[in-house]
Amino acid sequence: VSWLAMLFSNLSQPYLSYGIYNEGLKRWLYLAVNAVLAYYAAVYFTDDKNRNRFLLITFWAGMIASVYGIFQYFGVEFIWPKVLNPFGGRSVSTFGNPNFLSSYLVLLLPLLVVIVCQPALSKTRRTFYFTLLTSYIAALICTLTRSSWVGAVVAIAMTITILWKYESELFARSKKIIAAVGVIFILLTVGWPKSSIQGYNPSMMERLAETKLAETNYYGAWHQRRLIWSCAWHMINENPVLGKGWGCFELFYPFYQGRHLFLESYRNFRTHANNSHNEILEIWSQTGTLGLGIYLWFLITVLGYGFHLIKNLTGQKRLYAIALLSSLVGMWVDNLLNVSLHFAVPGFLYWWNMGLLVSLGNSEEKTIDIAKPAKQALLWLLIIIGGAAVLRYGASFMAEVHYFKGFKLSKRDLIQAAIPELEAAHNLQRLEVNNNYELANCYARGGLRDKAIYAYKESLRANAGYDEIYFNMATVMAQMGKTDEALPEYTRALYINPLSLDGYAALGSLFLQKPELYGDAGISLFKQCTFIFPQNKDVWNNLGYLYTRLNRNEEALAAYKKSLEINPDFDLAKRNLRITLARLGKKDREFEESDGLFRSVEDAIVAKNWGKALPDCERLVKLTPNSFKARFYMANIYFTVGQVERAIAEYKETLK
Structure with missing residues (x-):
């Protein structure tokens, strides 16, 4: 409902209507695959016969990912010809992001804890599971993801507490095993060395100690989250009932960020946030108070049902219920500062674990009789929807293939060879911002300006939140002499990113060409620029020039003096200062x-x-x-x- 409400309210917008549809559809496809289908499969296709096999598959996947991540941490790479890690010493394994690997492990650790506590386990199997547990904890440390560390501690503590409460006999027999888990955790925490990867590579203790920096300095991990949360809160205030539309956080975020960048505490932490880094604000900002209420109702229901199962089940099923519920709680805690619930692999396992939890209970089915014609119609509808989804994903995959070919050709300055690849990608997947932007840039570099403007507009239809798209489109318009069209596009670029010196220079140059029309606007622009860039001599000189053209000579004098204070060798400012002093009949x-x-x-x-x-x-x-x-x-x-x-x-x- 929130998505449709935002879509219909923006149908008249040339870019946002497409973007809301596109971004929302992506989120719906994510939910269909990672939430609905994963949850459904776990509920309806797992039973007492195959549940352990399914768990073993996830354990092996976790072990492979963990071992690979540990080797990465120490600079050993098996797949790529060299270490490819934008996160410094933080391990990503096969997940692409350390925060996703860490959340995946949070979901598995409680299950291993209850398994190693089972009395019937042979010594060989217990050793195997302890090995898994050790590798998981080590890999979790290698990610250097503090929110997941907290989530893991909460999940394991909850598991042990519930074991003590509802399985007191097993808990008493397993004290040594639980103590061994604690010893492993402490030894790895205290003794784990730094990564051998160059760049950012703190130890675990140094990573924890970093949080104190927020008390005395601007600390990225904290202040950037505060920036994102502030923008999310503005979205909530603006649309408190239904939010800004399901799946549309990334689309709208840049339009709220700009105003905060005038604050020194946030200025160096500008970002293009995909998510809010807080699950409550994530849901609230996109679906409003109604959506958040339904979501919390859902989580409370899961929590209540989980405790119902723990109270009423026995044996291994109860142990699994304890672990699965604890893993979900650990993931909730993790995502108070993380975003992993909304990305494929950890998100898939989260919904899979929830489905496994529900599958432990008694299944209650209600049969709804549907007339034969209606059954056939529904069946064909589902086939069509499924086929359309397959075609879309297939086209998306092939579009990515063409995009990366075109991107590499573009970076080698083979523009004419890159354009057909990027056009093919656009034909297969129209609303993909990265491909459309690269295509537009290639058109512009190749002198195809009309096509460039069309492709820039296609980029904005895919996602209207990138200031560089507006900036480049305005530049092409200015080159074509379309100043009146370029002005609002430069303005939009600066609204999104008020830290762009190039943006001020480009828009300012248009104002300087016609000071009789844009003098006041130019003065406002350059005054804003001096707030962000107080030590830029050219900005102060340009501000002085506009004051001069508007016959505001005292203000012009102050601006030229400031320019010369920054750079006493600036000849243009010297000449302007002499002229202004002569006009005022003053001497300096x-x-x-x-x-x-x-x-x-x-x-x-x-x-x-x-x-x-x-x-x-x-x-x-x-x-x-x-x-x-x-x-x-x-x-x-x-x-x-x-x-x-x-x-x-x-x-x-x-x-x-």
């Missing part, structure tokens, strides 16, 4: 003195009159300490007169 003694000293020093250097050059240059450096030219002259003079130590010190200041 400090400016005139430094200007005179520059001429005097240069004349003395030409004449090799070092006795005059030295004291004049020392006075000049005191007046203009930020002047590269003055300090360079000073260093050269010191060197020439034999004061080598002072020359070296001055050269160092010059380099600064």
